Amino acid sequence: MKAVVNFSQLYPFEDTSAAELSAANCKPKEDGKRAIYEVELWEKPWENFEQFNVKKVKTLAAGEQV
Template identity: 45%
Template sequence: MTIETKPPMPGAPIDIKDPNNDQEHMNRVWGAVNGELNNQASNNGPYHFVPIKILSAKSQVVAGMKHIYEVLVGESNCKKGEMQATELTQANCKLRDGANRAIYNLSVWERPWDNFTQYTAEKVRTVDAKETF
C-alpha cells in the first residue's frame, strides 16, 4: 500500500504543533485577549479574561500572516477598573479560583512591514466547571 502525501496548498492554513510551548504564539494569544476580548461589550463581568490553554492553532499566509486560535479562557484575579487590559500579563494576572470559563476563536492578522496588527475574538461557547481539557 502506498500513501501519497502532498504539500499543503499555497495559502491554506497550516496546523501549528504544540502552540502552548511556543512563546510567540502565547504572546499573540495574550495580545488578542488583551487587545480585543477584554474590550468587547460581551465581556461584561467584573474580571478580565486570561488565556488558559490554546486548544488549536493554525497559521495562514495572507497579505501578511494570519494566526487562528481556539483558546480556553477564564476570569482572572484582575478586576476591570483596577487594571487596563493592556497591562495584563502572565506574571500579574492569574486564573481566579472558581473562574467562569469559555472557548473563543481568536485571530491575529499581522503585517510587520506596516506595523499592523488586527485582532478578532468570537465566543464559541461557555465551558462547564466540570469540563476538562
C-alpha cells in the first residue's frame, strides 16, 4: 500500500494527549518547513510484522500549494 501524505511541522494544542494527536487537530507553525513524503507500509500479519518505509519526495517552498 502506497500513499503520498503532506505533513507540515505541526504543534499540538497544549491539552491534547498523544492518543488524540493528528494533523486534523494541529495547526502549522508560522514559517514552518513543509515537505511531501511517500510512506509505504509492508505488512506480514501472520508474522505480526509491520515496516514503514518513508521517502522524502519534495521540499515545498514557502507559500507553495500542494
